[in-house]
Amino acid sequence: MAKHYRRPLLAFYMAAPPTQAERGEDFRTLPPEHSIAQDALVDALIRDVRARQQIVREALEEEDAAIRLPFVGSMTMRQGANAVLASIVETLNLDLERYRRGTNRQPGGFAYLRHQAEQAGIYVLLIGNLGSHHTSLDVETFRGFALADEVAPFVVVNDQDAQTAWAFTLLHELCHIWLGATGVSGAVAESAVEQFCNDVAGRFLLPSAEIETLAGLRGASFESAVTRINDFAEQRNISRSMVAYKLLREGLIDRELWSRLTALFRSQWKAARASERERNREREGGPNYYVVRRHRLGDALVNLTGRMLAERILSPTKAGKVLGVKASNVYGVVGAGSAGFNAAQG
Template sequence: MVPKVNPSILRWARETAGLSVEDAAEKLGIGDARGIAGSDRLVMLENGETEPSRPQLIKMSTQYRRPLLTFYLAEPPATAARGEDFRTLPDEYARRDAALVDTLLREVRARQEMVRSLLESEEEAQPLDFVASYDYRRGAEGLAVAISERLGFSLRSFRSGNGRGTSRGFAYLRDQAEAAGIFALLIGNLGSHHSALNVKLFRGFALSDKVAPFVVINDQDSDQAWSFTLLHELAHIWLGQTGVSGGRPTSAIETFCNDVAGRILLPAAEIAGEVALRGASQEFVMARIAQISDLRQVSHSMIAYKLFREGIIDHARWSSVTAVFRQQWLNNKAAQRERARENESSGPSYYLVRRHRLGNRLLSLSKRMLADGALSPSKAAAILGVKANNVYSLTDGVA
């Protein structure tokens, strides 16, 4: 006898996927019928007034990102562990926003587990000695040195870079991190712009693991901020911490990780001479920060934070210039989106964008394991977060 679906699971699965009843009904193809709105028909399913068909359950499994068997459980499973939550969220972020982050964490954890299992089955699992190797009580300077030495990080190379545009420094830093054994991904939504994750909600997270450590960076942030976030999350990896980081630091550990990243990208000696900024007008401070940003290949917000931490500008000035720079960036991003819509045919290809987000380490591993027969196209698709029919085109040409 086929077990009945638990209606409360249907509601829980939708809510933890971050979908409203209206959005879910549209995605599931539950339209209006017999004078009843599609959203109301979905509510009837969730209240147990009607039984979902198997095709509906399969659609829910896909849209809610849950295994089909989940809907036959007696009770909703426990919330997936985020590790440590290093964020202090603004009041305006609702349950839906938290659900989106939980869904992303669950997906990336599953991909990490598949990668680790693949490496272990192919006898390529090499424990990384730097994971959980550092005690924060030894200080931020010591960890900055440890990370720089292990990555073979050169500030000169970072600033000249091997990428293009403002993200060229990030391209170099990511290459160094991947060479050390870290998987660094850029993910800012759950597959569409409707599920974009605000950087105040989530800036990055680290999944600490001795064999397959993952770092995810919110690509909704400025590309110049990616390097700082990557180093911040690497500090968590060195501390052996799994967790989510948000916008401004409010805890001692987040301040510590920010200080580590700041010491690597902008040594204190380089801004020690900026004494003219003390008590200067906001316009003067912003102009100087912009100059430093162009020269040092780091974000405006990171420089402002560093100036604050070094006591060159006060908290009020830091807050005000950061807010203005943030609004300027949002305005520029909106203008870029508008230009992209007007010139859709001239934009980068799907595969180019996807490769950039996934990083070479994950792509090259998938390509090699596919060629060796250790990985099926469907499993490669799950690891890469794409459809199976895109796998070979995506990995083609990857070194």
């Protein structure tokens, strides 16, 4: 039961059930038929991320490296999406053209945005399950999580989503950090704060002046709309679903067309993901475990953990908790990937 419910064994000897994990604010809009099991997985994920963040914060304070980040909670929705975006762009030194170079892999796209966020002191993790595909987090239920802490802010992006959507989710969660709004986000944005964060992310990735070039979709056939959106999104390294959402928000398409486009893009993405998984099963071997783990954790967290290990501020057990691996695998994760660990050992 401890393994199934992802609770410490001692929790089952308590006089009363433990309280639900504090999510901050739940910004999601969930359908009535959503899975209760998925909610339990989200709770377990947030407990885990909060525990990791607390260890990181305490380690930074022990090392006297706990710097208050002035941008956390520095903005409000009343200041408007343009003002919030301007603050994010200036603080992270973001450049849209640099983002658009390459693909969503190195050197452009999500990797670029993540690097800029990590340089500013934000830890960005890719987490799509709790250790196996049996615990995969459905994108409709969980898209991202922001922990708006002034010393060690964390952002989690669900890597079960399409890679072209990761950048949008990261920017959305960064907006939560700027608003000081800790909480969990889903796929449907109906609340005011979720629509606001979507608008901030969309204004960076796709300025309104560019979306106007698709104004002619109003009277176009469905097939023509799909083709033009495909080309438009590929040229700008953004997801097709984001383009469709932006078109809806700008009033360039109606909700019926948006719903049809979204359903098509989602079904095509699911089919492509299933095909890729099948190809991966047929291949011998696979990507190196430690390379994959470092990619999901991000350089900032791996390097920090390596440095804290070298300085004996973190034990292998606590480092394993931060990295989400067994203590026996800690040195494999940080040894080849952590500049701080390698420098200290050298």
